[in-house]
Amino acid sequence: EKGTYAHFMLKEIHEQPSVVRRIVSNYFDNGKSRIDAKILNDIKSSDRIYILAAGTSMHAGLIGKNLFEKLAGIPVEVHIASEFAYQKPLLSKKPFFILVSQSGETADLRACLVNIKEMNYPILTVTNVPTSTLAREATYFLELYAGPEIAVASTKAYVAQVGVLALLAYELSSKDFDIRDELTKVALSIENFLSCQNILDVTRYLLTHRNCFFIGRGLDYYTGLEAALKLKEISYIQTEGFAAGELKHGTIALIEEGTPVIALISDPKISHNTRSNLNEVIARGARTIKIVTSEVAEPGDEVIVDSVHPLLTPMVMVVPTQLLSYYAALERSFDIDKPRNLAKSVTVE
Numbered sequence: 001e002k003g004t005y006a007h008f009m010l011k012e013i014h015e016q017p018s019v020v021r022r023i024v025s026n027y028f029d030n031g032k033s034r035i036d037a038k039i040l041n042d043i044k045s046s047d048r049i050y051i052l053a054a055g056t057s058m059h060a061g062l063i064g065k066n067l068f069e070k071l072a073g074i075p076v077e078v079h080i081a082s083e084f085a086y087q088k089p090l091l092s093k094k095p096f097f098i099l100v101s102q103s104g105e106t107a108d109l110r111a112c113l114v115n116i117k118e119m120n121y122p123i124l125t126v127t128n129v130p131t132s133t134l135a136r137e138a139t140y141f142l143e144l145y146a147g148p149e150i151a152v153a154s155t156k157a158y159v160a161q162v163g164v165l166a167l168l169a170y171e172l173s174s175k176d177f178d179i180r181d182e183l184t185k186v187a188l189s190i191e192n193f194l195s196c197q198n199i200l201d202v203t204r205y206l207l208t209h210r211n212c213f214f215i216g217r218g219l220d221y222y223t224g225l226e227a228a229l230k231l232k233e234i235s236y237i238q239t240e241g242f243a244a245g246e247l248k249h250g251t252i253a254l255i256e257e258g259t260p261v262i263a264l265i266s267d268p269k270i271s272h273n274t275r276s277n278l279n280e281v282i283a284r285g286a287r288t289i290k291i292v293t294s295e296v297a298e299p300g301d302e303v304i305v306d307s308v309h310p311l312l313t314p315m316v317m318v319v320p321t322q323l324l325s326y327y328a329a330l331e332r333s334f335d336i337d338k339p340r341n342l343a344k345s346v347t348v349e
């Protein structure tokens with residue numbers, strides 16, 4: 001039930017702090033991780049992780065790649081499920097597969113699973129539905145504990161996917177910080193943002209345009225991809241997520257007077273570069289908004305989230321973009337929870 005919320009999407013956005021806390025409490029028992037040692041051993045004896053997924057879950061997979069590579073030193077490839085199923089890349093000698101899926105029923109992933117099983121490689125499904133096809137048919141599964149996600153636009157499942165992939169990567173790492181503390185800070189940062197900031201006031205003027213760009217570098221680029229998918233799927237504004245430095249190699253031609261460009265900036269090492277890319281689009285007439293972390297915030301930045309552990313930053317940076325999409329669709333009076341042409345789980349290839 002929606003309770004006091006006007007839509008499931010808004011309710012699910014607001015549930016995110018408790019989802020993150022639930023992941024922490026369900027995956028730890030007296031400080032000890034509950035992740036099956038067999039999963040960890042299989043990954044340790046592999047030479048490469050392949051993450052397969054679709055849509056928002058694929059974007060969570062991109063953040064997962066960074067987590068496994070940075071925390072555990074394991075190389076990762078992320079593939080779109082519908083592509084991997086019929087155009088397999090050259091695989092490494094000992095691959096380990098992770099299928100990421102909220103529903104656990106996505107047909108494109110099922111096609112991958114059948115394929116990988118024939119080759120006898122281990123498969124871990126990370127899903128919100130432990131009774132789903134992909135959970136049952138994989139070698140292992142890990143649950144997201146996000147609770148039922150009803151809105152077609154995925155929000156809390158994405159944050160949960162990044163959280164569970166982070167826990168898994170952490171268990172494979174030298175553990176030189178406490179992930180429970182860091183995830184608790186993530187929950188607090190999201191909570192704080194949701195209780196204080198009115199994203200609609202800041203962004204209303206951006207939402208009357210027919211197209212929109214999100215730009216960012218590194219992890220913020222991946223968040224931009226997710227933000228663009230969310231905005232387009234429920235507000236029908238044509239939106240692209242772009243690597244900030246790549247814009248000048250062609251796409252900047254689309255910037256004209258009033259084009260909305262939203263920059264995501266969280267990494268102090270490259271904040272300056274993204275800000276100068278913003279100046280390039282401002283010079284061509286773009287109307288811009290900056291979504292930043294407190295660590296890199298400068299006077300004039302419009303939307304600020306509290307900084308968290310750098311590797312977990314996407315879990316908080318995505319939240320303003322979810323609300324932005326929600327309000328954009330609300331302003332246009334569209335069916336937020338059931339956007340046109342889309343189904344919650346895509347069971348055809």
Ligand code: M6R
Nearest residue numbers: 055056057101102103106153154
């Ligand atoms: O159930 P899944 O996570 O496998 O679904 C994958 C995509 O269909 C899904 O994430 C889709 O992109 C969402 N509607 C995005 O909000």
